Amino acid sequence: MKKLLTVLGLAAFSLGYSQGGTLILNNYSHYDFVGYIIANNLAGGCYPWITSANPEMVRVPADSHMGNGQELRYDNYRDQHDNSSYPMASWLITLSNTTNITRPWDHSSLMPGGIYSNNTRWATTKFVMYYPGTTTLAPDNFNGAVTIATNSCYTAPDHFTTSTGSNSAEIFTISSGGTNYTYIQLF
Amino acid sequence: MKKYFLSAVLAILTLSSCNNEGSAVNTVESMKTPQMENFDKAFKSLGDPQNRPTEEERKRNTSELSDRRKALLVPASKELILSSGVTEAELMRKTGGDMSQIIVWATQIYMQKSDEIKKNIKSDK
Numbered sequence: 060m061k062k063l064l065t066v067l068g069l070a071a072f073s074l075g076y077s078q079g080g081t082l083i084l085n086n087y088s089h090y091d092f093v094g095y096i097i098a099n100n101l102a103g104g105c106y107p108w109i110t111s112a113n114p115e116m117v118r119v120p121a122d123s124h125m126g127n128g129q130e131l132r133y134d135n136y137r138d139q140h141d142n143s144s145y146p147m148a149s150w151l152i153t154l155s156n157t158t159n160i161t162r163p164w165d166h167s168s169l170m171p172g173g174i175y176s177n178n179t180r181w182a183t184t185k186f187v188m189y190y191p192g193t194t195t196l197a198p199d200n201f202n203g204a205v206t207i208a209t210n211s212c213y214t215a216p217d218h219f220t221t222s223t224g225s226n227s228a229e230i231f232t233i234s235s236g237g238t239n240y241t242y243i244q245l246f
Numbered sequence: 247m248k249k250y251f252l253s254a255v256l257a258i259l260t261l262s263s264c265n266n267e268g269s270a271v272n273t274v275e276s277m278k279t280p281q282m283e284n285f286d287k288a289f290k291s292l293g294d295p296q297n298r299p300t301e302e303e304r305k306r307n308t309s310e311l312s313d314r315r316k317a318l319l320v321p322a323s324k325e326l327i328l329s330s331g332v333t334e335a336e337l338m339r340k341t342g343g344d345m346s347q348i349i350v351w352a353t354q355i356y357m358q359k360s361d362e363i364k365k366n367i368k369s370d371k
Contacts, residue, residue, distance in 0.1 A: 085289060085290075087290055124286070124290070125356070126275070126283075126287075126290065127273070127274055127275050128363070128364060129274075207309035208304075208306065208307065208309045209307060209308060209309055210309075217304070217309065224295065227293060227298060229292075229298075229299070230309070232311070233310065233311050233316070233349050234310060234350070235344065235346040235347040235349075235351075236350070238350050238354075242311075244289070244292060244293060246290075246293030
């Protein structure tokens with residue numbers, strides 16, 4: 060009985076912690092966000108390394124955020140497909156610098172509590188900003204990448220402001236008791 | 247003649263009821279509680295120039311939002327938790343005033359409410 064409880068407890072813990080919890084991307088800016096969503100192992104080595112694959116880059120239109128219910132929200136690699144307004148149909152899984160596999164969202168290896176889920180966390184976005192509905196770049200070099208602080212696997216800041224100060228991008232976490240929210244915010 | 251007249255009246259009534267439907271369309275924004283709106287505003291305020299991370303905050307060796315910036319989210323988070331029927335005493339007992347716990351709890355309530363609103367809108371259509 061005690062053993063069972065321990066196993067259940069561990070399972071619950073790893074579910075809560077999988078992928079560092081939920082990813083929320085709020086685009087408060089006047090430009091469309093088009094970017095890769097990337098997760099990686101932060102506990103030693105950088106693999107597995109998981110990248111959005113279909114679409115490779117997600118478009119989150121200008122002014123899409125929690126305030127109007129248009130934010131991008133990914134609970135985990137699998138459930139995002141049915142629950143998110145920006146479903147990701149497949150993920151590219153990199154296991155070493157020579158091994159890549161693409162898996163559909165419902166592949167068993169991507170389920171919550173699975174090997175990829177438990178060994179990676181939301182970490183990075185590499186993106187460009189466009190004028191709404193176009194592929195014309197936003198002014199003032201409003202593009203680049205942000206990665207969570209302490210991620211030694213990707214070289215990027217966790218916050219930047221454009222030179223005029225009009226726009227900024229950042230990524231941070233808010234965590235408590237094993238529940239973790241990762242926020243990407245574009246202003 | 248009377249029959250035609252009646253059916254014309256019926257047609258007008260039917261059409262005008264369709265018209266009403268258009269004006270009663272619900273959006274996520276219109277269905278949010280004031281507490282949810284304030285929670286949204288608090289997150290958006292993190293981008294205001296004075297609320298952006300300082301040089302010192304950016305040198306910290308953690309991805310966790312700084313305490314100064316968490317404090318910007320706490321009042322709206324508390325309001326949202328209290329609006330869900332939790333008492334002030336219960337809030338303090340459960341969180342001990344810990345900012346991270348308060349924000350995470352509020353976020354969970356927010357997401358649940360937001361999902362319910364989205365579901366309602368879908369089922370209305």
